[in-house]
Amino acid sequence: MSETAEATAVVKEPREPLFSSKNKRLLSDPMNDDNPITIQVLGICSALAITVQVKQAVVMSLSVLVVMIGANLIVSLLRNLIPSRVRIIVQLVIVAALVILVDQVLKAYMYEVSKQLSVFVGLIITNCIIMGRLEAFALNNKPWPSFLDAVGNAAGYGWILIAVAVVRELFGSGKLYGFQVIPDAFYDFGYFNNGLMILPPMALITVGIIIWIQRSKNTKLIEEN
Amino acid sequence: MSNPIHKFLENTIKPNFDEGGKLEKFLPAYDALETFLFVPGHTTSGKGSHIRDGIDMKRTMIMVVLAMVPALLFGMWNTGFQHFLASGMEATFMETFLYGALKVLPLVVVSYAAGLGVEFVFAIINKHQVAEGFLVSGMLIPLCLPVEIPLWMVAAATIFAVVIGKEVFGGTGMNILNVALTARAFLFFAYPTWMSGDKVWIGGGMDETVAYADGSTGATLLAQATEKSSGFVDAAGVAYTDSFMSSFLGMIPGSIGETSTLAIMIGAAILLITGIASWKIMFSGILGAYVMGMLFNLWGANPFMEVPAHMHLVIGGFAFGIVFMATDPVSAAQTSTGKYVYGFLIGFLGIMIRVFNPAYPEGIMLAILFMNVMAPLIDHYVIEANIKRRQKRTMAVAA
Numbered sequence: 173m174s175e176t177a178e179a180t181a182v183v184k185e186p187r188e189p190l191f192s193s194k195n196k197r198l199l200s201d202p203m204n205d206d207n208p209i210t211i212q213v214l215g216i217c218s219a220l221a222i223t224v225q226v227k228q229a230v231v232m233s234l235s236v237l238v239v240m241i242g243a244n245l246i247v248s249l250l251r252n253l254i255p256s257r258v259r260i261i262v263q264l265v266i267v268a269a270l271v272i273l274v275d276q277v278l279k280a281y282m283y284e285v286s287k288q289l290s291v292f293v294g295l296i297i298t299n300c301i302i303m304g305r306l307e308a309f310a311l312n313n314k315p316w317p318s319f320l321d322a323v324g325n326a327a328g329y330g331w332i333l334i335a336v337a338v339v340r341e342l343f344g345s346g347k348l349y350g351f352q353v354i355p356d357a358f359y360d361f362g363y364f365n366n367g368l369m370i371l372p373p374m375a376l377i378t379v380g381i382i383i384w385i386q387r388s389k390n391t392k393l394i395e396e397n
Numbered sequence: 398m399s400n401p402i403h404k405f406l407e408n409t410i411k412p413n414f415d416e417g418g419k420l421e422k423f424l425p426a427y428d429a430l431e432t433f434l435f436v437p438g439h440t441t442s443g444k445g446s447h448i449r450d451g452i453d454m455k456r457t458m459i460m461v462v463l464a465m466v467p468a469l470l471f472g473m474w475n476t477g478f479q480h481f482l483a484s485g486m487e488a489t490f491m492e493t494f495l496y497g498a499l500k501v502l503p504l505v506v507v508s509y510a511a512g513l514g515v516e517f518v519f520a521i522i523n524k525h526q527v528a529e530g531f532l533v534s535g536m537l538i539p540l541c542l543p544v545e546i547p548l549w550m551v552a553a554a555t556i557f558a559v560v561i562g563k564e565v566f567g568g569t570g571m572n573i574l575n576v577a578l579t580a581r582a583f584l585f586f587a588y589p590t591w592m593s594g595d596k597v598w599i600g601g602g603m604d605e606t607v608a609y610a611d612g613s614t615g616a617t618l619l620a621q622a623t624e625k626s627s628g629f630v631d632a633a634g635v636a637y638t639d640s641f642m643s644s645f646l647g648m649i650p651g652s653i654g655e656t657s658t659l660a661i662m663i664g665a666a667i668l669l670i671t672g673i674a675s676w677k678i679m680f681s682g683i684l685g686a687y688v689m690g691m692l693f694n695l696w697g698a699n700p701f702m703e704v705p706a707h708m709h710l711v712i713g714g715f716a717f718g719i720v721f722m723a724t725d726p727v728s729a730a731q732t733s734t735g736k737y738v739y740g741f742l743i744g745f746l747g748i749m750i751r752v753f754n755p756a757y758p759e760g761i762m763l764a765i766l767f768m769n770v771m772a773p774l775i776d777h778y779v780i781e782a783n784i785k786r787r788q789k790r791t792m793a794v795a796a
Binding site for chain 1: 547549550561565583586587588589590591
């Protein structure tokens, strides 16, 4: 890079404040307008598979958050070093290393949950949201915006996961985070847990309902046809 | 407008709901109730050239409901009959019927109240007329359920079916799946203990106080066939005609409206004479089931496969499903050839699921839902084939 070009770049870009409006949007957009699950429809398999209980969903969301922050940061730092021909494999190696770390931590400290999540922790490696953010964002942006982007997307993924899990655990087993919420009096009165909630189709329907509510509130998301 | 009630409605009540009136928002609700009572006053303007039929949607739907009345009445009587049979008591015809009516009517009321409530809410939100589709679904739902199902489950299932099965797709006429079967499938997967077994089918069966008379079992024939198939065939071997006749008449445990093939046939006759249901679907459906039954007879790997093909037509919900649900004009195939394929596959798959999968004795429900999803695909290929055929013809003429 020649000196003049560098100079102009510096002049053009005065130092951005850490939470400029652009950076804030990196955090807030994935929560709503650009949600990875409900708008981009990525990462659906894990959303269907591990939302039977809130605990699993929380642990899964946190795992994705950690992996995503790590991967986005590392890829962003290395973005000028990675040859673009082999970038996918480099990203995969980075993500896989982080996922294995998370998996080991879960196995060490939360063995039960890790057993329930089983293969889905490993499948974070192929989670389209992570690959998508690495490709679309971290490769072209500095570490700090990449970090915010990772937090925003992981949170957008996480809140949908947890919302679905709340509905499914509440109606499917009458519990939240493993604690019984629906009082015994209800059951004595003839209430029954809904077995359909435990089955994967109900996760799809719940996600669908969230998309429905989101689109009816946020009219700019409605496509014209 | 000679009728004084009609005059009162038009002149005193209606202005409140017209544009500018204080209850303007609720016009769809008012309109729905008024057209229940009177023929709507508004007609298509002279510009329209698309006369579809002399009877409007509401009359069509009422005809279907009327066609279900024999099955409903028989279901009421049979509920009482099964109750008194199981508890070993003697009862007169009226006692039997009244007992059943008291058991069945709440289900009907709850189903209509929940479903129409949802319809009204959506009509008001979307500012369209309350569509008539639910008149039929509201009657079908209780008829395809066991009598002992708790009322709140019926309400939950109805709301689920109307919202997820119909309103999200745009309301009546846009649904992919049959609404009543969606409700039944919801209950079947959500509350399996209330949708199968040997107690739910008998009036008062879930009540601990009813003492079963010796030797009586409340399980449906299908459940008996899957659970201990040998018993079914052995018992049937002794009195096969008996078992066929009692299944045909319907004095067996089962969902409220589906036990009596005879009552359903009366309904089918009404639907066919008025031209409301498609005879193609009914005919090919029965054919499909019969063919599958025959194939199983030839195979004969287990006792259930040896159940004669004609028995399959009278046990379980087959007749009810093929007459009232498969012929639902919205979710069925639309093309003429498509209807044959659609009906045939419903019968074929229904019996196949019934025999192959002991977990789902009521295969006909799943078969209809499955073919509902496939119906647009069938239509697509029928139309494509038609286009190709005609293209060939024009090419031949041109050449």
